[in-house]
Amino acid sequence: MDKNKLFETVESKADLLTALSDRIWEYAELSMMEHKSTAAYLQILRDEGFDVTENLCGIETAFSGAFGSGRPYIGILGEYDALSGLSQEPGITEQRPLIEGGCGQGCGHNLLGVASLGAAIAVKQAIEAGELSGTVIFYGCPGEEGCAGKTFMARDGMFRDLDAALCWHPGDVNEISTGSNAASIQVEYIFTGIAAHAAGNPQHGRSALDAAELMNVGVQFLREHMDPKCSVHYSFADAGGLSPNVVQPTAKLIYMVRGENVRKAKALLKRVDNIARGAALMTETEMTTRQIDGTSSTISNEVLEQLLYDNLCAVPLPTYTQRELTYAATLKTTYHTEGLPGNRTAENRQVRSFVAEKSDNGNAAVNDFIIPYVPSNYFNPGSSDVGDVSWLTPTAQFTAVTWPSGCPGHSWQIVSAGRTSFAHKGMLYAAKVLAASVSDLMTKPELLEKARAEFRISAAEGYDCPISKDLLPTIG
Ligand SMILES: [Zn+2]
Ligand SMILES: [Zn+2]
Numbered sequence: 001m002d003k004n005k006l007f008e009t010v011e012s013k014a015d016l017l018t019a020l021s022d023r024i025w026e027y028a029e030l031s032m033m034e035h036k037s038t039a040a041y042l043q044i045l046r047d048e049g050f051d052v053t054e055n056l057c058g059i060e061t062a063f064s065g066a067f068g069s070g071r072p073y074i075g076i077l078g079e080y081d082a083l084s085g086l087s088q089e090p091g092i093t094e095q096r097p098l099i100e101g102g103c104g105q106g107c108g109h110n111l112l113g114v115a116s117l118g119a120a121i122a123v124k125q126a127i128e129a130g131e132l133s134g135t136v137i138f139y140g141c142p143g144e145e146g147c148a149g150k151t152f153m154a155r156d157g158m159f160r161d162l163d164a165a166l167c168w169h170p171g172d173v174n175e176i177s178t179g180s181n182a183a184s185i186q187v188e189y190i191f192t193g194i195a196a197h198a199a200g201n202p203q204h205g206r207s208a209l210d211a212a213e214l215m216n217v218g219v220q221f222l223r224e225h226m227d228p229k230c231s232v233h234y235s236f237a238d239a240g241g242l243s244p245n246v247v248q249p250t251a252k253l254i255y256m257v258r259g260e261n262v263r264k265a266k267a268l269l270k271r272v273d274n275i276a277r278g279a280a281l282m283t284e285t286e287m288t289t290r291q292i293d294g295t296s297s298t299i300s301n302e303v304l305e306q307l308l309y310d311n312l313c314a315v316p317l318p319t320y321t322q323r324e325l326t327y328a329a330t331l332k333t334t335y336h337t338e339g340l341p342g343n344r345t346a347e348n349r350q351v352r353s354f355v356a357e358k359s360d361n362g363n364a365a366v367n368d369f370i371i372p373y374v375p376s377n378y379f380n381p382g383s384s385d386v387g388d389v390s391w392l393t394p395t396a397q398f399t400a401v402t403w404p405s406g407c408p409g410h411s412w413q414i415v416s417a418g419r420t421s422f423a424h425k426g427m428l429y430a431a432k433v434l435a436a437s438v439s440d441l442m443t444k445p446e447l448l449e450k451a452r453a454e455f456r457i458s459a460a461e462g463y464d465c466p467i468s469k470d471l472l473p474t475i476g
Contacts, residue, residue, distance in 0.1 A: 001127060001131050001133055001439045001442075001443055002131075003216060003314065003436045003439060004122055004434075005126065005129075005131070006122040006126060006432065006435040006436055006439060007315065007432045007435075007436075008434075009121065009122040009124075009125045009126075009213060010119075010121075010122050010428055010431045010432050010435060011428070013118060013121055013137070014401050014424075014428055015123075016044065016426070016432065016476060017114050017115075017117070017118045017428065018424045018427075018428075019328070019424075020040060020041075020114050020117070021110045021111055021419075021427060022110070022419055023036075023037075023040050023115040024037045024040065024080050024109070024113065024114065025090070025105045025110040025415075025418055025419045027040075027082075027362065028082035028102070028103040028104050028105055028147075028441060029080070029081060029082055029382075030081060030082060030083075030103055030146060030476050031081045031142065031143035031144070031145055031146025031147050031149070031473075031474070031475070031476060032059065032060075032061060032081075032143040032146065032147060032149070032413045032474070032475040032476065033061070033475060033476055034061040034080050034081055034142050034143075035060065035061060036336075037061070037080040037081075037113075037269060038060070038063060038080075038140060038142070041063065041065075041078075041080070041082070041113070041117065041140055041244065042054065042063060042065075044067035044117065045063075045117075045138065046358070048065075048066030048067075048121055048124065049067065049128075050066060050067050050120070050124065050138070051065065051067065052064070052065050052429070053065075054065075054159060056139075056140075056153060057152060057153050057156035057157070057158060058156075059142060059152065059153070061140070061142035061320075062139075062140060062141065062142050062149060062153060063139075063140040064101075064137055064138060064139050064140065065120065065137070065138045065140075066135055066136070066137040066138075067120070067123075067124040067127060067128075067135065067136055067137075068124070068127045068132075068133070068134055068135035068136055068392045069133075070133065070134060070135065070137045071134060071136060071163060072134045072135070072163035072164070072441060072442060072445075073134070073135045073137060073161055073162050073163050073466045074123075074134060074135070074136050074137070074162065074164055074165070074166070074438045074441050074442065075120050075138075075139055075159060075162040075164070075165040075171055075389075075393070075440065076114035076117075076120050076136065076137070076138045076139070076148070076165070076166050076167070076434055077116060077139050077141055077165060077166070077167040077209070077386065077389065078112060078116035078117055078138060078140055078141060078254050079109040079112045079113050079141050079142075079144045079220050080109050080110065080112070080113040080115075080140070080142070081103050081109055081142055081144055081145050081146065081149075082103045082104055082106065082107075082109065082145075083103060083104060083105075083106040083107060083145055083410055084103050085101060085102075085103070085104075085183055085323070086103060086104030086105075086106040086410070086411070086412055087099045087100070087102030087103060087104045087415070088104050088412040088415035088416050089416065090418070090419035090420065091327065091416060091419060091420045092413070092416055093327065093330040093331045093333075093334060093416070094334070095334075095412045097226060097412075100240065103269060103303065104412065104415035105295070105414070105415055105418045105419075106409075106410040106412070106414050106415050107144075107145060107170075107409065107410055107414065107468070108169070108170030108171075108402055108414055108423070109144065109145075109170075110418055110419075111170045111402050111418060111423055111426065111427040111430075112168065112169060112170055114427060114431075115139070115168060115400075115427045115428070115430035115431040115434065116138060116167070116168070116431070116434060117138055117304075117431075118427075118428065118431030118434075118435070119166075119430075119431045119432075119433075119434030119435040119438060120136050120137075120138035120379070122431065122432075122435035123136040123435055123438045123439065123442075126141070127437065128137050132439055132442045132443065133442060134441075134442040136438055138240055139153075139158070139159075139165075139397035140162070141153065141385075143238060143473055144384075144385055146474060146476060147292065147293045147473045147474045147475075148184075148294060148295045148385040148388075148467075149385060150385035150386065150388050150389055151293060151294055151295055151296070151385050151388045151465070151466060151467055152293075152467065152471075152473050153388075154226070154296075154385075154388035154392055154463070154465065155388075155465045159388075159389045159392040159393050160392045160393065162392070162393040163248075163393065163394075163441070163448055163452065164277070164304060164393055164394045164395070164396075164448060164451055164452075165389050165390075165393050165394070165395045166304070166308070166395070166396060166397070166434055166437055166438065167386055167389075167395065167396075167397040168397055168398050168399065168400060168430045168434060169397060169398075169399050169401030170399065170400065170402035170403065170414075170418075170423070170426065170427070170430075171400065171402065171403070172341055172367055172399075172401060172403055172404060172405045172406060172407050173341045173367045173371055173399055173401060173403065173405075174312055174317070174367070174369065174370040174371065174398070174399065174400050174429075175342050175343070175344070175370070175371040175396040175398060175399050176305045176308055176309050176371075176396070176397075176398050176403055177375045177398055177399060178299060178300050178302075178305050178344060178374075178375055178376050179298075179300060179344065179376050179377055179378030179379060179380060180260075180297050180298045180299065180378075180380065181186070181258050181295075181297055181298040181379075181380045181382060181383050181384050181386075181387050182229065182231070182258040182259060182260065182265075182296060182297060182379070182380065182383050183260070183261050183262040183265040183294070183296050183297040183383065183387065183466060184256055184258045184259065184265060184295045184383035184466070185257050185262075185265050185266065185269050185291065185293075185294040185466050185467075186254065186255070186256045186258070186291070186292040186293050186294065187254070187255050187256075187257075187272075187289055187290065187291050187292060188237065188239075188252055188253065188254045188255075188289065188290050188292060189212070189215065189252065189254075189255065189276045189282060189287060189288075189289050190250075190251075190252045190287070190288045190289070190290070191208035191209075191211040191215075191250070191251045191252070191253075191279070191283075191285045191286070191287050192208055192250060192285060192286040192288075193207050193208035193209075193210075193211065193213055193247065193248065193249045193250070193251075193284075193285040193286075193365070194206040194245055194247070194249060194285065195208035195247055195248070195249040196246075196247040197245065197246070197247075198245045198247050199292035199388060200243065202247060205247025205249075206247070206248055206249075206283060206284045206285050207240075207247045207248055207249075207283060207285070207418055208240060208248050208250050208251035208285050209239055209240045209248035209251045209282075210248075210283045210285075211251060211279045211282070211283040211285045211287065212236070212239070212251035212252075212253050213258055213276055213278070214274050214278075214279040214282055214283065215253060215275055215278075215279035216234060216253070218275035218278060218279060219232055219234065219255075219272060219275055221476050222271060222272070222275060226268060226446055227259065227260065227264060227268075229259065229260040229264070229379060229381070230257070230258060230259045230260070230264060230265075230268050231257075231258045231260075232256070232257050232258075232268070232272065233255070233256045234253055234254065234255045235253070235254045235258070235434065236251075236252075236253060237252040237253065237254050238250055238251055238252035239251055241371070247413055249273070251330065252394060254292070255272055257269050257272055258383060259297075260297060260379070260382065261284050261296075261297045261464075262294070262297065262464040262465075262466045263464060265294070265466065266464075266466070271417055272434075273289065273468065274392065276289065291467060291468055291471055292474055293385075293467060293471075293473070293474065294465075294466025294467045295383045295384060295385045295387050295388060295466060296387040296388045296390070296391050296463070296464070296465075296466055297387050298380075298384065298386060298387040298390045298395075299323070299387075299390045299391060299395070299455075299458045299459055300375070300390075300396070300458075301394040301395060301396050301451055301454055302375045302391075302454060302459070303394070303447065303450045303454050304394055304395070304396030304437075304451050305373060305375065305396045306373065307396070307437050307440055307441070307447065307451075308396050308397075308433065308437050309370075309373035309398075310396045310440075311432075311433045311436040311437045311440070312370050312398060312400075312433050313370055314436060314448040315429060315432040315433050315436060317368060317369075317429065318368075318401075318425035318426060318428075318429050319367070319368075320366065320422065320425070321421075321471055323448075324420070324421060324422040325365065325366060327420065327422060328365040328366050328403075328404040328422060329365035329366075329404070329416075331365075331403075331404050331413055331416065331417060332365045332404045332405060332406065332407070333406070334413060335406065335407065335408055335411070337362065337405065337406025337407075338362070338406075338436075339362055340352065340355050340356055340359060340361070340362045341355060341362060341367050341371075341405050341406060342367075342371045343378065343380065343414060344374070344376055344378045345371065347374075347376055348374050348376070348377060348448060350372070350374075351371065351372050351374055353370075354372055355369075355371060359405065362405070362406070364405055365404045365405055366401065366404060366405065367401055367405050368401065370388045370421050382435055388463070388466075390459075390466070391462075391463040391464075392459075392463055393455070394451040394452055394454065394455040398430075398433065400426045400427075400429050400430040400433070401426045401429075402417065402418070402422070402426035402427060403417040403418075403422075403423065403425040404417070421449060432469060446474050
């Protein structure tokens with residue numbers, strides 16, 4: 001298979017893909033509410049001749065588009081959900097919401113899903129032309145930000161049949177995402193007390209707010225005694241009413257616990273549950289708990305990572321106009337950044353000196369180079385629902401440059417950059433890397449077998465789903 005043909009297909013679809021990305025950017029729909037985005041994807045998948053399945057796992061905004069026949073089955077993952085409060089005018093270098101309080105694509109998922117689709121279309125055309133054989137499946141995965149949609153899909157049987165899955169994420173570096181992510185579990189604790197006049201008859205009241213505060217204090221003391229790779233985060237979802245002269249009868253906390261793997265996250269959650277029970281006991285209130293979502297740790301696959309890296313290097317990197325470079329440099333002045341770019345850069349001396357030179361010691365606005373790939377045990381304390389896919393089939397991911405160096409995650413700057421020609425170039429680059437990698441997996445069975453052999457060892461423990469059997473995804 002001449003990979004240039006795949007790249008030509010992506011280029012020939014550049015207008016379609018760019019327009020779709022911009023539409024998804026405009027829709028900026030929150031987790032599990034991505035109805036317009038889903039309709040836009042379904043339309044294109046059907047127009048392109050994919051075999052479409054809607055309502056995957058009973059989720060209205062989850063879908064797939066398959067093309068081809070027989071093995072290998074190669075999945076490409078796409079996301080499209082947005083974040084609240086990040087509405088922003090595109091392509092400008094100051095914070096200015098389009099809609100006050102509106103949503104925005106603050107994680108670049110408009111680009112993420114569309115590059116994955118672009119790769120699927122390129123592979124589809126090669127299958128049609130008889131140049132590749134196998135089945136390519138694009139997965140529309142909703143609710144990455146709000147409720148870990150892929151975990152629900154993984155629990156309900158998706159991804160298991162795949163021979164491999166590939167994914168990417170927009171970013172500020174061209175880099176293989178090696179190492180692992182933390183597992184996470186999100187839970188709410190609801191305390192119910194008895195309202196009373198806080199001065200008139202406080203002895204009759206039982207304060208849910210007190211219980212919530214005591215729980216938080218208890219967890220602060222727990223923090224010293226946790227595994228170093230664990231973390232606990234919380235928010236107050238309900239602190240009772242606004243009147244201080246009422247004993248607050250309701251309170252709700254949302255907790256997220258993270259651990260090196262699901263087993264450790266579940267063990268930590270038990271300790272947090274005990275603290276919640278203790279707080280209820282101390283305050284004579286009732287406590288109920290409800291899980292919201294969860295994600296698994298990520299298992300890396302070095303065979304697939306090397307493959308993605310080879311294709312990061314094989315696809316010509318985008319070149320930028322002076323206007324695009326000036327935009328990136330000006331946007332970079334709106335946030336603080338320090339250190340060298342790349343999550344895994346600091347770990348390896350050779351990589352560090354390479355990146356230092358290429359990025360002008362981290363001062364360059366655009367990281368227009370590829371960070372050398374070195375397999376590593378790097379532990380990312382954040383979490384991703386791609387982790388759940390990685391326990392079911394060999395999975396690998398990379399990041400490609402779609403915003404300036406050091407740009408903070410989930411920021412207005414990312415929303416601004418996400419609808420520019422600068423970002424579109426990175427998106428098309430990512431589509432080509434994915435398409436070329438799928439092509440290799442379809443033409444080199446020995447490579448796929450090596451990836452699967454590695455997976456059989458690394459995933460030998462088996463998938464321990466972090467969410468309960470009947471949990472439904474949270475909407476919004
Ligand atoms: Zn995000
Ligand atoms: Zn994201």
